[in-house]
Amino acid sequence: MAQKGNQKLVNADFLTSYIDFRQHIEELYGDLSNVDKGRKFSTLVKDTLSSHEDYWGLEARLNSKESHDGGVDIFWNDPETGENLIFCQAKFRIRSKDDLDNVISKFKSFEDSTKNSKFQKDSQLDMFAESQGDDFEAESGRTKYIVATLWSLKRITSIYGESGRPSVSFFNKLLDEKCIEILDGEILYDYFLDAYQREYSIPQSVSFRSAEPLINRGNVHVGIINSEDLIGIYKNSRNGIFFENVRDFIGLGNSDSALDINNDIYKTARKEPSKMIERNNGITFKASSIEYEEGWVRLTDAGIINGCQTTICIVKAKPKDECYVPVKIVITGNEQNSSNIARTANTQNRIDKINLELSEFIRPQLIKMSLAEVGISLEESEQKNAPILAATISKYQIFKIDIRYLFIGLFSYVPRNIFISDYASIRFDDLRECVFDAKHKRELNATLAQLLVFANDSFEEIRKKYPLPSNKDADLDSPEAKVGKVFNRFYVDQKGYKSYLIVLAIYCMMEIGDEKASKKLDVTSIISFVQDILDFQGNTCEFHNAIEKVFRAVAMNVIQKFTDKDKDLEDEISQNLFKYMRSTNFSAFYMVYGML
Numbered sequence: 001m002a003q004k005g006n007q008k009l010v011n012a013d014f015l016t017s018y019i020d021f022r023q024h025i026e027e028l029y030g031d032l033s034n035v036d037k038g039r040k041f042s043t044l045v046k047d048t049l050s051s052h053e054d055y056w057g058l059e060a061r062l063n064s065k066e067s068h069d070g071g072v073d074i075f076w077n078d079p080e081t082g083e084n085l086i087f088c089q090a091k092f093r094i095r096s097k098d099d100l101d102n103v104i105s106k107f108k109s110f111e112d113s114t115k116n117s118k119f120q121k122d123s124q125l126d127m128f129a130e131s132q133g134d135d136f137e138a139e140s141g142r143t144k145y146i147v148a149t150l151w152s153l154k155r156i157t158s159i160y161g162e163s164g165r166p167s168v169s170f171f172n173k174l175l176d177e178k179c180i181e182i183l184d185g186e187i188l189y190d191y192f193l194d195a196y197q198r199e200y201s202i203p204q205s206v207s208f209r210s211a212e213p214l215i216n217r218g219n220v221h222v223g224i225i226n227s228e229d230l231i232g233i234y235k236n237s238r239n240g241i242f243f244e245n246v247r248d249f250i251g252l253g254n255s256d257s258a259l260d261i262n263n264d265i266y267k268t269a270r271k272e273p274s275k276m277i278e279r280n281n282g283i284t285f286k287a288s289s290i291e292y293e294e295g296w297v298r299l300t301d302a303g304i305i306n307g308c309q310t311t312i313c314i315v316k317a318k319p320k321d322e323c324y325v326p327v328k329i330v331i332t333g334n335e336q337n338s339s340n341i342a343r344t345a346n347t348q349n350r351i352d353k354i355n356l357e358l359s360e361f362i363r364p365q366l367i368k369m370s371l372a373e374v375g376i377s378l379e380e381s382e383q384k385n386a387p388i389l390a391a392t393i394s395k396y397q398i399f400k401i402d403i404r405y406l407f408i409g410l411f412s413y414v415p416r417n418i419f420i421s422d423y424a425s426i427r428f429d430d431l432r433e434c435v436f437d438a439k440h441k442r443e444l445n446a447t448l449a450q451l452l453v454f455a456n457d458s459f460e461e462i463r464k465k466y467p468l469p470s471n472k473d474a475d476l477d478s479p480e481a482k483v484g485k486v487f488n489r490f491y492v493d494q495k496g497y498k499s500y501l502i503v504l505a506i507y508c509m510m511e512i513g514d515e516k517a518s519k520k521l522d523v524t525s526i527i528s529f530v531q532d533i534l535d536f537q538g539n540t541c542e543f544h545n546a547i548e549k550v551f552r553a554v555a556m557n558v559i560q561k562f563t564d565k566d567k568d569l570e571d572e573i574s575q576n577l578f579k580y581m582r583s584t585n586f587s588a589f590y591m592v593y594g595m596l
Contacts, residue, residue, distance in 0.1 A: 014386060015196060018189040022150055024386055029092070040387065042073040042090040045148045047390035048188060049088070050076075051195035051397050057494045058085060071106020074146075079493030088146040094153060094184075097160040104160075104167040107145050107174075144179040153184035192386065195393045197240035206233050206241070206285075207298045211324055214292055219331040221290060223297065224277065227269065227314050227323035234315050242308045265313040273323035276314075282326030283307025290331055299329065354408075354423040361431065361441055362407050362448070367400060370445035398494060403448050405499035410448075410526055414515045415503040418496040419582035430523040447527065450534050455502045458547040459491040486570055487555050495578060501554065504586055504593075505546035506530065514587035553592040557584075 014024035025044070029037045042062055050060045058076040076086035087110065089103050147153075161168060174180035183191070208229035215222045233241060268276050288301035304311060310325065408426060409418040417425045435444050466484035490497045510529055512518050533539045561580060562572040 015189075015193055018152075018186045021189045021192065021386065022185050025150055028385060028387070037092050038073075038090070041092045041150065044387045044390055045088065045090040045183075045188070046074045047387070047394040048192050048195060049074075049146075049148075049183075050394045051199075051390070052191055055086070056397065056401070059488075059492045071103065071110045079489040079495075086144060086146060088148055090148045092150055094147075094149040094151050094156065097156055097163050097165070100147070100153070100156055100160045101163070101165045101167055103147050104171045107180075108167055108170045145174060146181050146183055148183040148188060150185040150188065152186055153182055154186075157182060157184075192390060194239050196389060197238040199393045199396055205298070205300050206237065206302045207296060208233060209295050210292075210297050210327075213295075214297065214329075221292075221297075221329040221331070223327050223329070224324050225283070225327040227273065227276070227319045227325065230283070230311060230325060231315050231318075234311055241302070241304050241311075262309050262313055265310055266317050269314045269317035269319045269323055273317075273319035273321045276319075277324040277326065280310055280325055282328060283310055285327065285329045287329060287331055290329060297329070305330075354421050354426065357423065357426070357428050358404065358407065361435065362403055362445060367403060367445050367449060370442045371449050399449075399452065401494045402452055402499055403445075405496040406448055406452060406502060409496070409499050409503035410506070410530070411523060413519045415500060415507065415518065415586060416582060416584070418500045418503070419578060427523055434524050434527070444527070447530055447534065451502065451530055454534065454540060454543065455498070455505075455547060458544045459498065461544070462548060462551055463491065483555065486573055487551070487558075489577070490551060490554075497581070500581065501547060501550050504554070504589060505543060505550045506533070507586070508550060508590060508593050509533075509542060509546050513590040515585050518586075549593050549596045550589065552596055553589045556592055557588055 014020045025041075029040060032040065039062075046060045046062060049055050050058075055076060057078075059079045060074060060076050063073050063075065071089050072087045073090045074086075074088040075084050076088075077084045087107070089106065091099070091103060094100055094103070161171070171180070208225050210223035211226055212224050265276075265280065268279055283304055284306035285299060285302050286305045287299035287303075289299070291298040307325075314323065314325070405418050408421065409415045411427050411431060412418070412422075412425045413427070414425065435441055463484070466480050466487065468481070468484045468488055489495075490501060506526075506529065507513075507518060510521075512521065533543045558573060558577060558580065559569070562576065563569055564572065
């Protein structure tokens with residue numbers, strides 16, 4: 001997205017403010033019945049939240065019951081275990097404390113009826129929060145209940161909390177345990193705007209004051225930025241300013257040791273802001289041009305390519321006293337240089353080397369440009385409104401994750417590296433010999449994107465043969481429905497199963513039957529074979545058949561592996577499938593494939 005000449009992809013005047021956003025939705029739904037309005041608003045909420053990093057990797061589904069839904073419109077579950085993790089009531093309008101009380105009362109009844117006692121607060125998050133004091137704002141850990149509405153609820157929530165209604169005690173309990181989130185219209189607008197700007201970002205023009213004169217050497221300028229200006233840049237540009245950063249914000253307060261530095265950055269900015277400049281490595285901007293006059297720095301086509309974690313930690317900490325951060329500005333219009341800077345500059349936080357190297361070949365900008373060049377659109381309509389954009393963004397987020405896994409599977413010495421993510425097992429050096437410039441990288445992204453689109457058509461056909469039990473037309477006790485329930489994760493889960501099946505289908509078509517043979521393949525042969533699949537209709541049909549046969553072959557192996565008269569098959573698969581796929585040579589699947 002940093003290329004000169006890029007333009008905003010859609011006209012989104014309704015995103016100018018929360019009021020514009022609300023009026024836009026009200027106009028769209030104005031003539032609908034209350035039932036249809038509620039269903040469409042639930043879909044909008046589902047797609048908007050599913051695009052947020054807190055929901056990545058979870059499967060979202062609408063409650064199939066249009067009435068007597070128990071107060072839950074949307075579920076998010078873990079596709080690996082099938083466990084429901086997040087419950088949402090999406091109510092188009094909440095105009096009074098009575099409306100809010102009705103939602104919370106239903107949550108209380110829902111929890112009582114399902115005996116959902118296992119949803120408790122993350123003890124490690126609580127320990128961290130206690131160590132930071134009462135002013136720590138918990139940003140991680142999954143919420144359990146969500147109230148979503150288009151209306152602003154600040155005043156209503158306050159009145160409801162003091163109303164003495166029977167459900168208030170349950171509401172306060174959920175708040176104390178960090179098990180509820182109130183997403184009123186203003187917050188929903190912020191979520192939508194973040195998702196929109198992340199996916200439809202354009203080059204930014206930013207200005208800030210340098211606390212000291214810039215030091216310049218060649219195309220690099222070094223200075224100091226104050227936290228107030230950094231926060232201002234983020235608030236004006238939102239996540240669009242990180243359009244070429246290696247990854248998004250990874251959070252605060254989890255037990256993951258990778259977050260220790262983030263926690264320290266937050267604590268320093270909150271408690272000891274004057275110490276930030278001596279403790280932090282700073283941020284790096286990439287820009288096409290720079291102007292420096294009387295202490296003001298103005299950047300054109302700017303983006304933060306290193307420093308997402310630092311920036312958002314400071315934004316969340318809201319330093320009250322003097323706080324400064326080192327800033328480096330690299331002037332370059334070259335896409336490849338930008339990629340190299342983004343890969344080599346990221347040393348502030350522990351980022352897996354595989355993610356840094358992958359960013360050279362499959363960045364979101366390349367995927368988008370490649371999709372456009374080959375005429376692939378993930379949008380179901382040319383009409384541009386909030387619900388359509390939300391659905392497109394959600395679909396594109398999943399698409400990017402699938403592309404990443406597909407790349408790893410195709411270009412690793414063994415395809416099950418999808419589940420291992422071992423940097424040394426990916427043929428990066430070989431790739432650089434044949435995919436060495438921006439043109440070749442766009443072509444590679446286009447090839448992967450087309451392959452995934454073709455494969456998704458195949459998986460849709462498999463879905464129809466093995467429908468989920470929630471499907472109203474499915475026989476819940478039929479063998480097909482049971483297969484659909486157990487192996488639904490093969491095409492909705494974001495842990496790599498889908499991409500693994502795609503790679504196995506290609507290997508089977510190439511008659512590569514084990515890992516010893518796969519290690520002898522070269523990158524050029526793999527890319528050429530995939531392009532042949534895409535170029536010839538007959539090969540495409542064979543590819544569709546291969547995917548279905550691989551699906552059945554893997555499923556049959558899995559069923560045989562985990563069938564035990566003393567254990568529940570579905571539970572065994574849920575608990576052990578990932579480990580099994582990670583450790584099993586695909587020759588076992590290849591042999592069954594040959595028998596089908």
